[in-house]
Amino acid sequence: AQSVTQLGSHVSVSEGALVLLRCNYSSSVPPYLFWYVQYPNQGLQLLLKYTSAATLVKGINGFEAEFKKSETSFHLTKPSAHMSDAAEYFCAVNPRVGNTGKLIFGQGTTLQVKP
Amino acid sequence: EAGVTQFPSHSVIEKGQTVTLRCDPISGHDNLYWYRRVMGKEIKFLLHFVKESKQDESGMPNNRFLAERTGGTYSTLKVQPAELEDSGVYFCASSQRQGFNEKLFFGSGTQLSVL
Numbered sequence: 001a002q003s004v005t006q007l008g009s010h011v012s013v014s015e016g017a018l019v020l021l022r023c024n025y026s027s028s029v030p031p032y033l034f035w036y037v038q039y040p041n042q043g044l045q046l047l048l049k050y051t052s053a054a055t056l057v058k059g060i061n062g063f064e065a066e067f068k069k070s071e072t073s074f075h076l077t078k079p080s081a082h083m084s085d086a087a088e089y090f091c092a093v094n095p096r097v098g099n100t101g102k103l104i105f106g107q108g109t110t111l112q113v114k115p
Numbered sequence: 116e117a118g119v120t121q122f123p124s125h126s127v128i129e130k131g132q133t134v135t136l137r138c139d140p141i142s143g144h145d146n147l148y149w150y151r152r153v154m155g156k157e158i159k160f161l162l163h164f165v166k167e168s169k170q171d172e173s174g175m176p177n178n179r180f181l182a183e184r185t186g187g188t189y190s191t192l193k194v195q196p197a198e199l200e201d202s203g204v205y206f207c208a209s210s211q212r213q214g215f216n217e218k219l220f221f222g223s224g225t226q227l228s229v230l
Contacts, residue, residue, distance in 0.1 A: 004157075032216050043119060043221035044158075044206065051216040090158065094216070098171060101146060101210050101217035105158040 002027045002095040006106035014114050019063075019078040021109050023091030026072065032094040033074045034103065035065055039087045047089075050074060061085070086113045117141065119222035121207050127228045133195040136225045140189070140209030147190050148210075148219065149182060153203040161205075164190060165213065176201075197229045 007022040025031055032051050036044040048059025055067045065076045074091060088110045092103040120139040128134050140147050149161040161180070162172040166187035175182070179198070184190040194201055204226050208219040 036221075041223060043223045044208075044219075045221070046218055049216060049218075099214055100163055100170065101148065101208075101213065101219050102160050102163060102171065103150075103158075103219070104160070105150075107155075107157045 002031070002093050002104050004091050004093050004104055004106035006089075006091050006109050008109055009107060010110045010112065012112040012114060013081045015083055016080050019076070019081045019085065019111065021076040021089050021091075021111065023065075023074045023076065023106060024072050025074060025091075025093050027093055027095075029096050032096065033065075033067065034092045034094070035059065035063070035074075035076050036090045036092060036105075037087050038090065044090065047076070081111075081113045083113050083115065086111055119207055119209050119220050121205075121222035121225050123225060124223065125226045125228075127230065128197055129230050130199055131196045133193065134197055134227060136192045136194075136205050136227070138190045138192070138207030138209075138222060140207070141211075141220055144209035144211050144220070145187070146210040146213055146217065147184060148208040149190070149192055150206040150208065151203050152206065152224075153200070158206065161192075194227075197227075199229050202227055202229045 003026045005024045034049045035047040050067045058064045091106040122137045147164040152158045160174040163170045164184045181193045204224040206224045208221045210217045
């Protein structure tokens with residue numbers, strides 16, 4: 001069965017510092033992986049997705065993630081944090097059953113950015 | 116273009132009462148998903164509609180939950196009778212094309228509190 005684990009429910013960084021949000025997955029088939037972000041009082045918004053093309057995926061707002069099969073990881077990074085990056089981030093995997101967009105989510109990581 | 120809209124944004128009810136949540140997907144999106152996040156836990160899939168048909172309802176917790184999508188437009192999720200453990204945030208998402216890497220557009224959710 002597919003699953004997603006996000007290490008760290010809360011991450012705090014200083015403005016301008018590197019952002020690293022960790023995600024490990026378990027999947028019996030080649031995975032399709034996603035990162036979503038939820039800003040306060042808004043819906044989840046797709047940041048980026050991996051669908052078996054390039055292992056380094058670039059997303060919106062300067063975020064990127066690297067798919068590492070050997071480590072079963074899909075960590076999200078951003079070189080320099082902005083105050084506006086404060087939000088909750090969700091890693092997700094598509095279990096690839098029935099050709100649908102059904103997702104299995106991790107527990108979420110809240111990113112705090114300090115001035 | 117309007118996004119996915121959910122009503123109400125918050126609902127506070129007493130145990131045993133009935134609550135109906137509504138989701139208006141983006142116009143033209145045949146796929147509609149319901150997800151739920153119980154406090155402190157991950158976002159979990161509830162069910163998937165393709166137009167008016169239930170494609171997958173494997174995530175529905177029990178028969179106190181009833182989802183409908185008459186006419187293939189908006190959807191409702193009724194909880195009757197509500198229990199304390201039903202508290203959480205209910206998200207709706209829609210998409211245009213079905214597939215493993217389909218892009219889901221999420222609403223901002225309905226916060227349900229059962230007292």
